[in-house]
Amino acid sequence: MTSLKDIAQELGLSVSVVSRALNPNPDANARIAPHTLRLISETAARMGYRRNHAAEFMRRKRSAAIGVFVPEFSNRLIADLILGLHEEANRAGFSLQLHSGLDAASYRSFLADHNSLASTGIISYSPRQYHFPEQEEMLREYCASGGKVLMLNNPDETNLPTLSMDEAFGGALAAEVLMEHPECTDLMIFSTHETIPYSVLSKRSEGFLNRVEKSGKTAKQSVSAEEIIEIVKHSPPGQCGIFADTDYQAWELIRQARRAGIVPGREFYLVGYDNLEFSAFTDPPLTTIHQEFREEGRRAIRILLKIIYNMEFEHSTLIRPTLVRRATA
Numbered sequence: 001m002t003s004l005k006d007i008a009q010e011l012g013l014s015v016s017v018v019s020r021a022l023n024p025n026p027d028a029n030a031r032i033a034p035h036t037l038r039l040i041s042e043t044a045a046r047m048g049y050r051r052n053h054a055a056e057f058m059r060r061k062r063s064a065a066i067g068v069f070v071p072e073f074s075n076r077l078i079a080d081l082i083l084g085l086h087e088e089a090n091r092a093g094f095s096l097q098l099h100s101g102l103d104a105a106s107y108r109s110f111l112a113d114h115n116s117l118a119s120t121g122i123i124s125y126s127p128r129q130y131h132f133p134e135q136e137e138m139l140r141e142y143c144a145s146g147g148k149v150l151m152l153n154n155p156d157e158t159n160l161p162t163l164s165m166d167e168a169f170g171g172a173l174a175a176e177v178l179m180e181h182p183e184c185t186d187l188m189i190f191s192t193h194e195t196i197p198y199s200v201l202s203k204r205s206e207g208f209l210n211r212v213e214k215s216g217k218t219a220k221q222s223v224s225a226e227e228i229i230e231i232v233k234h235s236p237p238g239q240c241g242i243f244a245d246t247d248y249q250a251w252e253l254i255r256q257a258r259r260a261g262i263v264p265g266r267e268f269y270l271v272g273y274d275n276l277e278f279s280a281f282t283d284p285p286l287t288t289i290h291q292e293f294r295e296e297g298r299r300a301i302r303i304l305l306k307i308i309y310n311m312e313f314e315h316s317t318l319i320r321p322t323l324v325r326r327a328t329a
Contacts, residue, residue, distance in 0.1 A: 002049040011043055017236060022049070050093040065095045066304065067114040067122040070152075071109065072100040076277045077293045081152075084297020085123065092305060094120065111138040114147065121148035121304050122157065148307045150300055153200060161307060163300050166318040167200045170289040171207025171243070173323050174271040178241035179215060179329075184269055187212055187219035188228060188234060190244040190253055204245045204273055219243075225256050232268045233260070240268040241329070247272040247279050247288055254282050254328075272329040284327035291321045 005021070008015045013036075021032050021040040032040075049298055066089055082098065089096050093121070099110040115138070132264055143149055143160075151162045178184050189205050205221065212219045223231075223242075232240050244250035250272030257264055264270045265284050272279060275290035296319055306313040 002044075002047045004049075007040065007044055007047060007049060010047065011039065013040070018044075031128070065097050066120055066301070067097045067099065067110065067124075069099045069110045069122070069124040071125055072102050072106075075274075077274060077291065080293035081297045084294035084299075085301055087109060087294075088298040088301035090200045092301065094301070094305075107135045108138065111135060111142060115142055115145065121150070123150045123152060123300050123304055125152050126154035137160050150304045150307065152296070154302060159304065161313065161315050163303055163317045164319070165200070165291050165296065166208030166320045167203035168292070169318075170209070170273060170321040171204040171209075171245075172211035173289055173321065174204075174243045174273065175208045175211035175215075175219075176329050177271055177323060177325065178243065178269050179212070179217070181238055181241065181269055183236070183238040184241040185217070186231070187217060188223045188231075188240065188242050189219060189221045190225065190228060190242050190249050191222045201245050205243075208243050224255050228253060228268075229256055229260050230260065232262055235268075237267050238269065242268060242270045244270065244272045247274045247276040247286065250286050250288065250328075251278070251282060254284075254286070256315075258283065265328040272328075277323050279324075280326065282328075286299060287326045287329040288324050289321045290324045292319060294321065300326075 004015050004018050008018045021037050022044055029169055070084060085096060101107060149160050151160050153164045154162060178187060189208060191205055209219055228242060244253055250270055253270060254264055272286045272288035275288045279286040279288050303313050
């Protein structure tokens, strides 16, 4: 394992200078020339140096582990998020302790574990998002005991640092691609957020509606698949444009449309959301909104480390999704 002494010998510098350069929270009075700092950082990376965070946080009576709580969904988004978290944590020399669930008991267990472990910090989906706000008191207790917290994908969480996908921007992207077609005048939302308690879905619909209204048009909300099929049947080709707020909803609409002899992308336009793994293989392939969850995982670790080391960071950060254009719009 590469040590500070090895890097110092490689560069002909003192161990103290190398140590200050690689300290994420250095003494403000310990100044190092920018070119020296860059040289030390590049050499440390080339030689595979990793800080001994276990010893560092043991002195603080904490563990060099980052707790992560994610919803128990088996899809590409959560997998990508975990991969990004792991990549960046591994690069920085921290370990991850993963927890998942969709109920109050699982979240209570997660917080209790990390209170008892005195972990370095936690990255967590919000308990508000899953309707168990009674766990917020435990979250406050964790913070009061010195724990550091970054919340994921809930821009309504105002009292704690957050990193979220810009769902409203994604909804606006969906509206824009549908309105690119001049014949597409009847806009509708095929939504799930009234039955699934995730605020992110309502943010998508809000972004879509706001963009439509900005253009001087209107859109129908929460239209059922059956109603959409009937409307399309009695409309000229391309007049109807549908925003499905998840790819699952879009897949169901494609299934019902094909059963009725209607081809999305020809008789009507359709945009999904999430770019899940099968969206490229529907018939026809689904135009959808892509969220870069792997990058979110990397960025989450970097932000949490800034919080841990009392460095400057943005209290609330949004990551903008992108459009994946395929055959349905």
